[in-house]
Amino acid sequence: MFLERIVRTKKDEVQELKTKLNVQEAEREIAEMPACRSLTEALTVNKKRTVGLIAEVKKASPSKGLIRERFVPADIVRGYEAAGADALSVLTDRDYFQGGNEILKEVRTLTNLPILRKEFIIDELQVLEARLIGADAVLLIAAILNDGQLIHLNRSARALGLDVLIEVHDEAELSRVATMDNVTLIGINNRNLHTFVTDLAQTERLRELVPAHCAIVSESGIHLPEHMGRLEQMNVNAALIGEHFMRQDDVKEAVEHIMSGLSTESSHVK
């Protein structure tokens, strides 16, 4: 599976991080940093529309290659904010997504919205690094972590004040996550990891099995106003959208167009 290749790369990156990151120094630095913004609150009590939005800053992907040639994070963030995104997601993986820590750091200087570090996290040093570079939340992918790792990394992130979005792809992964303590946000990824094909029916099927106390984020392949209408019907809390917005020159217009599929625009102030 493609994820296995990514995980091999991440293992090398963690080894490198071990030589670069002084944990005590990092913890001292973090103690002086402002508190994280809550991603969970942004997508529940504070969301601006019936279905909230995590808008992604994504230059390229393994399935599609380069997505956005003219990639200017400041323009993208400005557009997302003006269109009322509730939170941002920033890819920091370099090899497969042409992302980077420096992109997240730049985005941090541009916005007060919660920022999710979109990364393939397998080690607590990456969690520490996420906090240091200015993320408010991390993604933990159930497909690449066993139960012990998920519990440990969830705990490590929360100890640093970070929020956590746990991503699942199928019933088996969801049933593992559903019984864990301190899970507030579950991401249902619509992308089949073997074929890369996306299908919203994935969210439709799995959302019924998500414990009532968890907020739900539908991820990947959302690119039509009708998709937002369907997610609204499913009563999910938020959508995570990257590629579609990254393919449009005007991301503000693109967000507004997609959101026109909702039955009510809710409290978003234009």
Ligand SMILES: O=C(O)c1ccccc1NCC(=O)[C@H](O)[C@H](O)COP(=O)(O)O
């Ligand atoms: O985007 C990919 O091709 C991909 C391939 C393998 C693993 C993960 C991948 N994407 C990460 C994501 O979860 C998406 O960036 C995110 O859900 C947004 O999806 P989209 O709106 O389809 O860009």
